Structure formats: C-alpha cells, structure tokens
Amino acid sequence: MVYRAFFDAVFRSMDPEKAHERGFAAIRAGRPVTRVVFPQTHAPRTVMGVEFPNAFGLAAGFDKNAHAVPGLLALGFGHVEIGTVTARAQPGNPRPRLFRLVEDRAIINRMGFNNVGAAEVASRLHRLRRTKVGRAAVIGVNIGKTKATAPQDAVADYVESARLLTPYASYLVVNVSSPNTPGLRDLQAVDELRPLLAAVKEVADRNPSRRVPLVVKIAPDLADADVDAVADLALELGLDGISATNTTIARPDSLLTARATIDAAGAGGLSGPVLGERATEVLVRLRARVGDRLAIIAVGGVTTPDDVRARLAAGADLVQGYTGFIYEGPAWPSRLAAASA
Secondary structure (H helix, E strand, O other): OHHHHHHHHOHHHOOHHHHHHHHHHHHHHOHHHHHHHOOOOOOOEEEOOEEEOOOEEEOOOOOOOOOOHHHHHHOOOOEEEEEEEOOOOEOOOOOOOEEEEHHHOEEEEOOOOOEOOHHHHHHHHHHHHOOHHHHHOOEEEEEOOOOOOOHHHHHHHHHHHHHHHHHHOOEEEEEOOOOOOOOHHHHHOHHHHHHHHHHHHHHHHOOOOOOOOEEEEEOOOOOHHHHHHHHHHHHHHOOOEEEEOOOEOOOOOOOOOOHHHHHHHOOOEEEOHHHHHHHHHHHHHHHHHHOOOOEEEEEOOOOOHHHHHHHHHOOOOEEEEOHHHHHHOOOHHHHHHHHOO
16 A cells, blocks of 8 residues: 555656666665565475476566566565567667556556667676576576567577577577567467477577576467467477467457547557456466466466466466556565465
C-alpha cells in the first residue's frame, strides 16, 4: 500500500521511461539494504539441469544490459533473465516508447531492443561471474536480432550473440517473438525457425565448461496450430524449453483504459493482467503437447501469488513476471517467490 501511494503520487505523473530509469538506479545501488529488508525464499528446484533457488524470476526487458543482477536477486527473484541483447549495440525505437495503462495495471512498450550490444554485456557478465554473488546467480540471457541486420543474415546475427554470451549464461533464450523489431516474428514460422535454433543450439552445446540449456520464446498471438508446430520443432531439435509468452499486439475489448488513450499509445507489445488468460492457454497447450520432455517458463499476466500457483499447477516449471513489478514495487518479488515454494 505504501508503494502504491508513492506510485500514484510520484511515478504516475512522471514519464514512464524516466521513472523506470530512476527505479532501476535505486535497485542497482541498493543491494546491501535489500538483503535486510526483503525475505529470501529458498525452495530449490532443478529445471533444465540448473538449480534455481525458487521458481519465480524476473522476465527479460527490465535489466537489458546486466547492470543490476545482484540487486534484483536480493529483492527475492530466484533468477534474472537479462536482455534482450543483440549482436550490435542499438538505441532502440524513438521516444516516447513506453506507456502505462494504469486502470489495467498494464504497459504498452515499443522499446525496440535498446541495449549496449553482446560484446559489452558479455564483458559485464564476465566481471560479475568472478564475484561471489555472480558465481551463484542464475542468469538467463535473452538474445534477439539486431534491427539493422537483413532477414537473410538473421542466423549469423543470433549466432554471434550466442557465441559471446553463452559462456556466462545459466540458460539461453532465443527471442523471436517481440513485436517491436520489424520482421522478427516472421522467424517463428517453422521453416525460418529451424535453421536459426539449430545454429544457436550448436553454439550452446559446445560451450567449453558445460552445455548451456536453450529455450525459445514465443508470442501469445500465434495460432494454436503454430504453437503446436513450434513445440514439435523444439522436441525435434532437442531444445530444453519454451518460454510462453511474450507481449501481445492485441488490444482486447476487456481493457478498462479509455480507447483514446490506448490508441494514442500506438504500436507495441501489451503486457499485464489482461495477458494472463491467453498466456495460460498457451502454457496448457504446450504441456499437453510436450509432456515432461521440455521445461516451460510461464510468462505473461503474472501479478499475484495466486497467479504463480495457478501457472505451476497448469504445468509450468518456472514462472516469470515484469509488469507487476512496476505496479507493485520492491516487496513484490519476495511475495511471489514465496508462492512458488
């Protein structure tokens, strides 16, 4: 309640991206305090051969450049998925590119994979992994296509990111489902996706110190038949998991925010509780399709402890959130981690 009052008084009137930057800076600087204030949930589970301290983690998009992993883990997240990282640094889309739908506790973003590039993030992770906290951290690394890379060169682009980042990743995620890079979602078509995943998997499998688990992240907007096709491909290629789901390009009639406000925000991926129903449908479909042969990371519309419990009951091995963190504040990760125990 204290955070909500603060949000309404301060962050609600502030440009959303500026508010994010200020909150991020506080987390990055505040790790010693957070370890005292926020309880840690230790309910270890092994997924994809990796031991996670608990089943709830932070989805990609919040810490794009691996600046604040220790502070985020100290808030109670069992793992942090950084990124999306691209082979080359890029500024992302023009501002404004982040919009709040406060009545729906939702966000529309068209950030466009703004990040410092795979080489710089790899250097940062290398330094982090040399610390005590960094060695113990479970860090997923989410990679995507550089915007300037031509579609025919997409495989090489992903492979370059994988080559640089795999040595520091607890698991690797191939993101082909963001709506904010032109043509990216076309890579979800099986004929396009097969050579891409096969090439990245080769890099992950030959990592010198250990084989790194590989996950593909899909969109909620895929038709059911396409969800099945991606699941079958993941089994065929020997992937370790599927992350379901990314943000949606839909603007459901159930949204409470005025339609004029939604339209003014424009294009981008919608996240928040409104995504929960479809994300759960995809999760259930995937689990029925793959059985226990693949891990499933449930993402999208996860806001409450009950949401976490429901996703686990529906077949998820891990659960992630992001938008709820923005609206609920720094005590939120530990509450949801406790629900995953």
